[in-house]
Amino acid sequence: MTIVEPTITPLIVPVSLDAENAADFRACAALNRQICDELVGLPDLAPDAEEMLPGWQDETDALHRGFVARIGDEIVGMITLYLALEAEAHAIEFDLLVPRAHWGRGIENALLARAEAEARTHGRNVLQTWSMHRPMEAERMLVPRTGWGRVPATPLSDLVESDGYVLEQVERNSEYDLHGDPEPLREALTAATAFAGADYRLVEWDMPTPPELRAGFAAVLARLSTDAPSGDMDFAEESWDADRVVRREARILSAGQAVSVAAVQHVPTGELVAYNELVIAADRTGVTDQYGTLVSKDHRGHRLGTIVKCANLLRWRELMPRATVVSTFNAEENRPMLSINEAIGFVPVSYAGAWQKKI
Template identity: 70%
Template structure:
């Protein structure tokens, strides 16, 4: 492979994965999984290409774009750039994908430079990204500005630091054995429900969200961008309504995925005040991914996080008996949620660094 010149061009978005021009987008899906595998040994952290394509086609809430780096005819890396579509959004979220075989060729630097140009062209003044890390202690450890957690330096983190990114936060990726004895989940759920009392009750559904829950679900989803611990990562307050819930449900089920929601309703007000989400792809033997878990700030202290997690996990074991593990990410400073995870059997398997660069 010649290293004389790196060329960068837009990632082509096909209408369908069965189209003749879908090869480049399929290569993106393969590269995404390869990078997750090489970085932490967990290729299933990346969604498959069938799951990603619907989100790329619907830019109502997020515009997704990509760039492909080549040396000659060989793909040596890619970068995706997502733009939240809220009126006051000023960040571009990037994902740098460079395989180990192409390390040291300057691919990361070329892609990061190109991302700056793209972000400025879209009127953005902030770049954000995440790096994956194994649970190792090495000679060079990165401590985020929150002071919580630490991750080993990698080729990607070195490139990010060269380009002026700051590690703001560390997130822990944990897994739970779905085939383990459910007794701890059953006991924890019973204790939490007794503690919460009669003012709270659980509701649950499989996507698509029933019409009667769409407004309440939208309201609690909107809180995730402002209530979840995020250090100094700057996130715009997301705008949610019933129509956005419908769009999200469509994306999350378009490729045969199954998506379960358990929420807690505050009985006196009818407000949904906590939720937990689990998703699995069309292959029901694959990894289950926990999407969001949140307790509204004004209802914390009632063990609602334990309720939604345990109730959804117990329900999921019956719905998806062939899935072996569930994977989740939580901020290292989010001790209340990590304590819940640890109490019911989650164990850390990898970490992520959250990075920002102001333009």
């Protein structure tokens, strides 16, 4: 293909999706879904515009930025960037969105350079991005620095590798069939509850979180940024309190999403020490995302991960009978969580590579 120099302009964040200037924002969401479909056949891995907009509008806890590449009037690619606002945050995360039809024309190189320029503008010295991969073997397989998992090389992985990025980690994307036999969930939940004993009790709720649980939920959400396996990816410890929980939930609910939370409370201390979140878009017939599952380090070994996963899946089947599958990502080195998934019926459908470059 002929190398071209695209025109790159900032992505406008509209006040609403009905606004006159909302077309590019809608196009960004559509392009993201198109690329997920092209790369791994799973368009629902990307959020729709309704899910995206509240997070982009609220800059209290994080910043979102985007840029649109055009040749003439045609959109040929985009890049979206995410910046955590914690004082110790060093990284800028981005998604490079160039469809197959325009790859190889230099558009991806121009947008990659824009990401690095934005990192410097915001005083960040680490860039991070994720590549998507089908579950297949290829002539050239890539192994991350963790040593866990492997993924086939793709045009995006070739691009970032040539620009100095390092493959730090591989994540497995698994799906659970919500219309399958629930008996394995019930059996696993019964056994895990008995194993955990009387010091732990299950707590469940629909978002918004009850006021009396917000501070405890904030504490366990904060641990996800530090306790979950992340290889050598430079993630800042997130600062959470009850007010941030309220802000987060307002963004999620304003997009028409529904959320179920299953948590485990440590009875002697009253602390929430494990949780699982299931989230679905306004279309209740689509794919459910598992936003997070975590067991606090001090309480591992009591099968609390099995409790929150199984309890929430059983609850979700009742709450969302038209939902199809649950999609989740786990680090390949997170063998305890993957073992739970495999035992209750999750199957691998794609993989993600976590890439990092320090500047």
